[in-house]
Amino acid sequence: MTSSRELGSIIVDPLTRKEFPEIKEVVVFDAGTTGRAHVAGTPRLIRQRTDKPAAMLPIPAGTYDVECKTADGTEFTLVKNVSVKARESKRITTDNEIAGFVVNDPKVSGLEMEAIYALRAGTNEIAAQGKRFGDPILVYAGEAYDIALKQSGGVARIKNNVTPKRGALTEVP
Structure with a gap:
């Protein structure tokens, strides 16, 4: 006790x-x-x-x-x-510890996306995921991530080795 x-x-x-x-x-x-x-x-x-x-x-x-x-x-x-x-x-x-990503719509004609992933950098391990462009994807601030789109044909990385800043949303074009 x-x-x-x-x-x-x-x-x-x-x-x-x-x-x-x-x-x-x-x-x-x-x-x-x-x-x-x-x-x-x-x-x-x-x-x-x-x-x-x-x-x-x-x-x-x-x-x-x-x-x-x-x-x-x-x-x-x-x-x-x-x-x-x-x-x-x-x-x-x-407010000082939270971190995340906002993935903006790339405005690519015909793009079909099932999910947005924040993968642990250099791996296929999903740390966090989102469903829509423009919505925050919250992650731990002390690590690097690869941002990827899950599509019917597989996963396509759109940005590699991104470390979000503490207390902020990091935009991914």
């Missing part, structure tokens, strides 16, 4: 940037168990979750990754390796 002296807390500030979709859920996992680790079958234990922005989430001292979910069901990693000490409160300023 964890005593209150061994607890810290995480506070995830609400997102106020208008160009980004609203965050509806925040989930805290042990560090290293989000994204690729989860896909590879490594079990992950939800340490804390909330659907209330700015809620103080009591949590045992440790290191955590924080994932978010938007109203449309999009999930993304907001921050990784957040170290929380006993009796310490860590505030995550969402």
Whole structure:
């Protein structure tokens, strides 16, 4: 049993940037168990979750990754390796951590697109995806991505090795 002296807390500030979709859920996992680790079958234990922005989430001292979910069901990693000490409160300023891409319509006659992918750079691993041109695709800010269009004939990369800036949407022409 964890005593209150061994607890810290995480506070995830609400997102106020208008160009980004609203965050509806925040989930805290042990560090290293989000994204690729989860896909590879490594079990992950939800340490804390909330659907209330700015809620103080009591949590045992440790290191955590924080994932978010938007109203449309999009999930993304907001921050990784957040170290929380006993009796310490860590505030995550969402506006400064969030990152994403906006892929603009290339206006190519006859282009049929099923999805837009943000692939981990140099791989075919889908980190995030969108359904429409102009909608934000949210990703972790600390990594590089290849932007690709999924079409009936396969996947076509349109931009390689793009690293989004923290707190901003990176436009892809």
